[in-house]
Amino acid sequence: MALIGRDTGPVPVSPPGGATGRVSLPRRVADFGRSNATGIWRWTGWTAAAVPLAALTFTVVILLVKAWPSIRVNGGFFLTGSAWKPGNTYGATVHTHGVAHPLGSSYGAWPLIVGTLQTSAIAVVIALPVSLGAAFALTERLPSWLSRPLGFAVEILAGIPSVIIGLWGVLTLGPYLAQHVYPPIADHMPDVPVLRYFRNPVGHGEGLATSGIVLALMIIPIITATTRDLFVQVPRLPKEGATALGMTESEVARRVTIPWVRSGIIGATVLGLGRALGETIAVAMVSGAALNTIAPNIYGTMGTIAAAIVTQLDSAYTDGTGFAVSALAEAALVLAVITIAANVIARVIINRTSRNGAPVGRGV
């Protein structure tokens, strides 16, 4: 105790085991246990982080294996043909290229591919401006006592299960649109090349237009939430500087805020697009789930790949050769390729736009 307060110089530290360096066995075991706690976290964490990769690989492998018979037999026709024919599943089995399949079966998924791309395109075209506008309203315009509950409303829309949105689409929105919204539009459309697509017949509300609107509703929360978070991160100074220069709010939005977060908006849109491409249940309920039809006008019934898979899988198993299941596997593969391609294209766009210099100051 007499040493307190008195500087006696550096304290010599003896290495573990003393000058000879030999450590006792209990000490070595204790050291091993203590230092490996981090090792356990790292090890289990690595395994857990590898699970998505493993699941992804497993999915692709299973899809390829299951789709192979269909790829062999249908070939390019799968992507261009318009006939989804299971053939005579009670009849004879024929062999093409060594693959057994029912007589008369041939699968062409072109209408499904078109339906998928159409519904998703309509959804994104509707959702993008609405989401951006809503995000602006939430972040710039409203006082926080209003923007919090309204922001929560957006979260609720995101959380509503898709089957309930589909139910609402079939029972409420579809009939409403078919009775009150589509007829005025369809009745007044001239018979002119592009607008011809919007003419009668209007149907009962199940079809391409309603599917696009329902899908838009499902991806709006995704884009809105992400964009709102991005807008909040835009630094105040450039916006205030623009306002000080006399720009109106809309000009600040267009020339400062949006360029600042442009790549984030593209990313959010692609996220929404991915959701739209893969949405199964709501579209199956609202589109009419047709297999061989491309919608003749914007109100017509059609089908998407995802809707076809969910409605056809049960009956596909009645095909004893497994060919019908293989066709669905190939359809799932095509859908996966489309989704991944959209993702990759978006990343390329994002990388290219974010490499340019300061986003502010161009185009004023």
Next chain:
Amino acid sequence: MSTMTTDFTDTRGRRARQQIFRGLTLLALVLVVAPAAWILIGVVARAVPTWQWSVLWTPTSGAGGGLSQDIVGTLVLMFGVLLVAGTLGLLAGIYLSEMAAPTRSGRPGARLFRSATEVLSGVPSITLGFVAYVALVVGLHWGFSLLPAVLVLSVMVIPYIAKSTETALSKVPTGYREGAEALGMSPAYALRKIVIRSAIPGVVTGLLLALAIAGGETAPLLLTAGNTSSYPTGALLHQPIGYLTYPVWTFYNYPSEQAHHLAYDAALILVVLVMVLLVASRLIVARTQRHAEGGRA
């Protein structure tokens, strides 16, 4: 009007465009909020007039009866997802945030795992359900049962949990970690006692949202859990399990009125479940913001 130049002397035009912009953004917000309200009101309006509390404790028989086995089934599935995806997603998020060494150019580490997680979150749920059906239910002869359903839901939801865990951990101030190291704590100890503990609200929010997503899924469950009118027995294989989205999907266009009622009732219970989870996660966020340094109440 060219997009690259604005005539800044045209004050009236600029003011007009500003007003239009203001109106359009508010309209957009209404277009987002109104359908949400419309859907919720629609579900409640259809379910409440014919609501019977016995629906909550009577199992389904044919196209009538109640929904109790589906409610229990959904809760059991959510619990399973919490166990599997919660653990794996948490560990993955911790690894990606704390332990994956950054690349030499300074970008975050474990890029292959990160990219795989992002791609996985974009794979449609029907595709995962299809693969699970083909490989597990039929391929491994597990039949419609709890294990393939929990596995496919977990795989769907792990990317969300991993990402939200990673975000929550990244918000923990570096000062905490540095202080822990300065005090001589081992990395594992600091992780357990300091870092993770501070990130718990964010992690729990992510878990609740993931549960809401899993509980609302239909397509993968149609292909892995099948359907039944008996309560889950705890068997992992060969025993189908009911879930709340099934009656909504199948009963809504049955010809019987009773089936319709069950569909609306299931929709109502689902909405209530999801709302509970969403409100809970919002409350947790609000509470932490109040206690956080510099947070606003």
